[in-house]
Amino acid sequence: MAARIQISVAALVRDGLVLLVHRSPSRLVYPDCWDLVGGHVEPGEVPQQAVRRECLEEIGVDIHDPVRIPRVVSDSALEMHTFVVTRWDGEPVNAAPEEHDDLRWFRPSELAELKLAHPTSLPSLLSGLPR
Template identity: 35%
Template structure:
């Protein structure tokens, strides 16, 4: 089981999404910024590190808003999603082919990684508290 963290980064009514680059597993799918939790690292530390590496930003990490376990054919992920805001920098797609700010009602227009599916459903319905 791979432990993964993901940032639901908000700016006003928009959420930042990232497209996986060619040559990577699940290339072309959209996701939230984040990545694997390394040994000795907390979930929050991993999220701050990953977003600095992937987007060149410093995050303020809020509450864990959702958790999902998903089985892919070759591996399983345990992914924790956190509500986040940017405290420093402007996001740049350093490791993704594209990044976009979209409204919650637009999320279903994008093809997300399967592990993100349940959260996309909740966010797109505008459920309060998430």
């Protein structure tokens, strides 16, 4: 059995809203859909280091105190490490335009209207986030 791909993602939460990035239509994996900020855990990293690096690379923010929350995704090839983040330095911007073509803040109730990378786990995960 092949090793599962390690992925770390962050749910940045502010004023009851969550930040999602829109994956570019040209992406090979999960194209043209909304998802949390994040990516692969690199060799030698732990998931918490990876999510900090990914937030800095993709949206230009330095996150503080990421809190791991349980999440199961339907893709059995992935091991998803999901963190809630309520404190960071900087204002999120699209610092990785080759990966994302948009980023926006959403209310959890708006997610049902979106094309999501992981539609079975993301709405339920976000419905319980801090306000």
